[in-house]
Amino acid sequence: MQNMRSDLKKVTIIGSGAWGSALTSLVKTNQHHLQVWSRQSPYSLAEAVADSDAIISAVSMKGVRVIAETLQTVKLLPHAVLVSATKGLETITGQTPSQIWQSLIPDHPLVVLSGPNLSEEIMAGKPAATVVASKDENAAQLIQHIFASRNFRVYTNSDPVGVELGGTLKNVIAIAVGACDGLNLGTNAKSALITRSLIEIIRVGVYFGAQPETFWGLSGLGDLLATCNSNLSRNYQVGYAIAQGQSLETAIANIHGTAEGVNTASVLVGICDREKIYVPVSRYVHRLLKGEITLQQAVEGLMERDLKPEN
Numbered sequence: 135m136q137n138m139r140s141d142l143k144k145v146t147i148i149g150s151g152a153w154g155s156a157l158t159s160l161v162k163t164n165q166h167h168l169q170v171w172s173r174q175s176p177y178s179l180a181e182a183v184a185d186s187d188a189i190i191s192a193v194s195m196k197g198v199r200v201i202a203e204t205l206q207t208v209k210l211l212p213h214a215v216l217v218s219a220t221k222g223l224e225t226i227t228g229q230t231p232s233q234i235w236q237s238l239i240p241d242h243p244l245v246v247l248s249g250p251n252l253s254e255e256i257m258a259g260k261p262a263a264t265v266v267a268s269k270d271e272n273a274a275q276l277i278q279h280i281f282a283s284r285n286f287r288v289y290t291n292s293d294p295v296g297v298e299l300g301g302t303l304k305n306v307i308a309i310a311v312g313a314c315d316g317l318n319l320g321t322n323a324k325s326a327l328i329t330r331s332l333i334e335i336i337r338v339g340v341y342f343g344a345q346p347e348t349f350w351g352l353s354g355l356g357d358l359l360a361t362c363n364s365n366l367s368r369n370y371q372v373g374y375a376i377a378q379g380q381s382l383e384t385a386i387a388n389i390h391g392t393a394e395g396v397n398t399a400s401v402l403v404g405i406c407d408r409e410k411i412y413v414p415v416s417r418y419v420h421r422l423l424k425g426e427i428t429l430q431q432a433v434e435g436l437m438e439r440d441l442k443p444e445n
């Protein structure tokens with residue numbers, strides 16, 4: 135890329151799990167000054183972010199608020215850009231990661247990074263694309279240039295909540311699709327499940343104030359396809375394992391890393407109950423995970439709903 139060498143930045147990545155490690159490898163490719171912080175680091179978070187132009191959070195949902203609260207008390211460079219790469223919803227508040235970041239640290243530009251990005255493929259150097267979304271165009275462009283490389287194509291977008299929700303809500307659907315594949319229900323069923331799920335993702339997105347068209351892009355349909363078509367996805371693995379007869383607890387214990395869709399399903403259904411948003415696939419996933427119904431009952435329940443127009 136012709137514009138990569140002109141302006142090296144100091145970048146801090148928070149979190150060294152699967153996603154933090156993949157983002158670290160991408161930043162290293164472009165030779166920015168990189169600092170990685172995790173709870174195991176021998177230095178403080180304050181030290182790790184001192185003088186950083188860009189601070190990228192790749193922790194799982196349960197760590198977002200505590201990290202943002204810590205950073206709230208730390209002196210950052212005035213122009214420092216915050217980047218949220220987490221895909222989840224907070225249990226108590228129902229907030230997205232970017233809503234938490236924005237409310238706690240409102241004086242810094244915030245960028246959401248999300249797309250069809252299975253970390254193992256990125257670590258293997260395979261080509262991928264992602265989206266960096268912000269209300270601040272300059273901030274989005276800065277992050278675009280920090281990450282873009284020959285193997286990683288980065289698009290900007292001005293709908294951060296839409297980009298974030300695409301990545302978050304597809305995790306619930308990937309559990310359903312993993313179960314569909316685990317039961318060997320076939321390609322017709324899988325295609326119907328993915329397509330109808332996109333409609334329900336858009337319904338939720340509109341409630342959060344997202345632009346519907348965002349969900350047709352990389353961070354919406356793109357990520358839905360990646361996650362529902364790959365057994366590298368931890369969420370897909372959870373659904374598949376349940377269809378093979380494993381309990382939720384065993385399925386979670388057997389996967390490497392975090393399947394955010396399990397918690398997201400519960401938070402999402404709480405929001406949709408309150409706001410009367412129709413999310414049948416996510417609701418059946420939630421009931422299945424809670425042990426209220428069997429997988430067979432979930433399939434029957436989805437198929438036997440009242441007939442209706444497609445739109």
Ligand SMILES: NC(=O)c1ccc[n+]([C@@H]2O[C@H](COP(=O)([O-])OP(=O)(O)OC[C@H]3O[C@@H](n4cnc5c(N)ncnc54)[C@H](O)[C@@H]3O)[C@@H](O)[C@H]2O)c1
Nearest residue numbers: 149150151152153154193194197220221252253391392394
């Ligand atoms: N792995 C992927 O392919 C991928 C791709 C895109 C987005 N994501 C998203 O990125 C997030 C992280 O996923 P992951 O795959 O790296 O999970 P992971 O389980 O591998 O790692 C989670 C990281 O969060 C850290 N963490 C959790 N709670 C913390 C706290 N209280 N304080 C500090 N750190 C804390 C853990 O120490 C760990 O480093 C998730 O929201 C996931 O949906 C993952």
Ligand SMILES: O=P(O)(O)OC[C@H](O)CO
Nearest residue numbers: 249250251252367368369
């Ligand atoms: O492994 P999963 O299911 O968390 O999915 C990883 C990424 O979100 C895919 O884009």
